[in-house]
Amino acid sequence: MDRLDELAIFVAIIEAGSLAGAARRLRRSRPAVTRALAALEDRVGQRLITRSTRRFMPSEAGRELAIAARRVLGDYAASLGGVSEAPVSGLLRITAPLSFGRRHVTPLVSEFLDLYPQVQVELVLADRNLDLIEEDLQVAVRIGPLPHSRFRVRKVGEVRRILVASPAYLAGAPPLRRPSDIAAHETIVSVAATPIMTWQFGGAGRRSRVALTPRLIVNEVESVLIAARAGRGLARPLSYQAADDIAAGTLVRLLPEFEPEALPVQLVTPGGRHPLPRVRAFIDHAVERLPKLAPIGAA
Known part of the structure; x- marks a missing residue:
């Protein structure tokens, strides 16, 4: 099996949360998906997936590989862009703080769905910062300073404690x-x-x-x-x-x-020079529209 294909299957297992779900998404047999995962784990020499009560989750080594795999697959897809522009389609999972998400991100997502009929969005609102890799999230809205990380960050505004x-x-x-x-x-x-x-x-x-x-x-x-x-x-x-x-x-x-200094509002995505088309499209839409939907820097 092509090793790039193994990475695509591994990412699909994480995104689907199960071997069966990955098989359906890729239109492969479940045994073929199982063999690909086993071959990849043998090559790496570590367990990459652990099973929770609800779904398959990446191990620590799996999370590291998932970041690299998405970057490699994104670069590969981007290299084909000159031949055929990849469509904006598929599932996009976004997280945001509860109140901010209700007021400002939900209208933004609604607009985005109108623009891209082939995209499905799952919006996860929570006041704790969810792990993008562990929770299989492609975009996060974060308020406040961020610790140093490998993730990509785009500032879209500021808020103040008043x-x-x-x-x-x-x-x-x-x-x-x-x-x-x-x-x-x-x-x-x-x-x-x-x-x-x-x-x-x-x-x-x-x-x-x-x-x-x-x-x-x-x-x-x-x-x-x-x-x-x-x-x-x-x-x-x-x-x-x-x-x-x-x-x-x-x-x-x-x-x-x-009042204390303003807090930045930022969009965070997993690293990689070439994000998936649906991620890139949402970031571009959010950077343009979010400050207009919400005058978030002032009350």
Whole structure:
């Protein structure tokens, strides 16, 4: 069997989550897929696939090989582009933070599906950073600084951590002119965003921290916003999360001059000089459209 074919079968097993699924996708017999995997594992000298309760998953060695295999296959497909442009088709798995994904990535995906009828998208929304290789994801939306990695990164915007409260709360609250004044106020804290009970203010060179004694602690942002609208105190969402409320006047942005530095919004894809056509098409679409769908840098 051609060794490039072995890599394609290996990637198909990971993407399908089973030998049978890979066989159906490639229109091969299951024994042929099994033999290809066994031959590849013999060549590498390590187990590449482990079976979980739900699906086949790559081992540590398998994850490393999957990155290299996708790069090799992408380069091979790109080398044929001058002869025949590869179609934008197939399954594209994307992950994004829950709130951001609901508000901004879902409309983006809907537009993308209209543009490319042969593409199927699975959108996985989660507030924890999923492993792209282990979860077989081709694109991730990440908010905030990223650790150094082999992945490709495209910045598409910025968001800020902002201080807000309802007009009703502010009408009866003490003056708020600087971060130290927060000690006299009621606060609402999201433990998902701020596991330590402090809020940081100010950019480079003038940072300060405010210790909190919150009246209300929740674990997700929608509850924070509901409580803030109801006048329960000061809250600290990201700018895009409170944008609708600020535009409607149900929340007021406070102390903007003391806000910390902006956080980047980035698109992350596995490495390789030539991504799959559907991945490349989605990245190009997102870079163009996402900032227009969401003024994510300001509330």
